[in-house]
Amino acid sequence: MGSARGSYDGGVLTTLVPQxxxxxxxxxxxxxxxxxxxIPELRAEFRRISTWRNVRAVTLAWTWLLGLAYLGTHGGWLIGFACFIAMGPIHVRFAILMHEAAHKLLFRKKWANDWIGKWLVAYPAFVPIGLYxxxxxxxxxxxxxxxEPDIAxxxxxxxxxxxxxxxxxxDAVGISGWKNFVVLLKALTKRASRPLASAILGTQLVMAVGLALVTGxxxxxxxxxxxxxxTQxxxxxxxxxxxxxxxxxxxDDRRLTTHNVKQSLLARTWLVPFNTGWHLAHHVDMGVPW
Incomplete structure (x- = not known):
């Protein structure tokens, strides 16, 4: 994270808020x-959305997904395990691209941002993007x-x-994930939430069939x-x-609410792709795309 020292009490770190x-x-x-x-002149430049960069990002995310699934099913158990582990960062990439779509920053045209963000990014990642x-x-x-909805x-x-x-x-053994999945399943039993849950689970069914066809x-x-x-x-x-x-x-000072994440190769691979580690800047101006 950032370089702020935080505060100590008796040698014990009690807060990460910068002094x-x-x-x-x-x-x-x-x-x-x-x-x-x-300033306005720079802000207009910073807020420019690169359509082709995002087309490439979404395409690469799907390419990695399909490629890892295929390699994992045909490469032996050791390669399969490595592909299973490598799929964690792919979920991170889908989540960050979904986050861009939620901010209406994935594509310039609203229909493209909403349709691709929903059907090719959010629903494959199990996310009801409107609620998100x-x-x-x-x-x-x-x-x-x-x-604050994310305080937990x-x-x-x-x-x-x-x-x-x-x-x-x-988290690692699936307890947290199962609780979230059960919520999605229970949503099928309620009239108000059934259409959304059906859309997400229907997308997952299409993915299951597609991966079965690709991998055999x-x-x-x-x-x-x-x-x-x-899990991951x-x-x-x-x-x-x-x-x-x-x-x-x-x-009110965003420096006291939000960290930046150092952009090491490890961090960018596993946690903060697409420049999302510059999180303080994102909270200062959430209209700037990655």
Whole structure:
């Protein structure tokens, strides 16, 4: 994460909120306004959406998905296990591209952003993007506030190592994922939520048939898409949430609510692809695409 030192009590780290002396008074500047947003001339440039870059990103995500599933089913158990592990970061990529679509930043044309974002990105990733969009915008308005919808992901940090291990173990063995999957299944039994749940599960059925045809194995979807979503994605999503907001606090100063994640190769591969590690900048101006 960032370089802010946080605060200690008796040698124990109690918060990751930067200390006042660590926060340089640099705003406003020639390029940035007092709130950190770029001046209008630069902001227009920063907010330009690259359609072909996003076409390439979505295409590559699907290519990796299909390629790993095929290789995993035909390459022996060791290669299969490696492909299973490698599918975790592919789920991360689908999630980040879905996040771009939720912000209406995936494609310039609304119909393309909404259709591709829903049917080729969000629903394959088990995400009801309309509900996610409302919840996520509330997150941007209410970092650590009383109506913060994502507070459970990063409340209570720093924590005891054993507590973090327990949470990650629960994610890794599928307990957290199963709870989420059951919610989706139960949504089929309710008239109001049935159409949305049916659309998501129907998309998963199409993917299952498609992967079976591509790989020649009926179980490839379960092993190389559903199971990584149930397990690895939970671990990676929790770690990313902690890296973005863990140990911070409510404030009008975004530097006290949000971290940046160092853009190492490891981080960009496993947690924060598509420049999403620059999370502080995203919270300062959420209209800037990746």
């Amino acid at each position: 006042i002396e660590d926060l340089a008074e640099v705003l406003p500047s020639e390029r940035l306004l007092l709130n950190g947003v770029a 969009r409302r919840s996520h915008f509330a997150h941007h308005r209410e970092e650590f506030g009383p109506d 992901f990063y409340r209570g940090y720093p924590c005891e190592p054993r507590d973090l291990r327990r949470r990650l173990l629960r 194995r009926w179980w490839s979807y379960l092993v190389f898409w559903w199971l990584p979503w149930m 994605w939970r671990v990676l999503n929790r770690l990313r949430a902690i890296a973005e907001h863990g140990g911070m606090s409510r404030s």
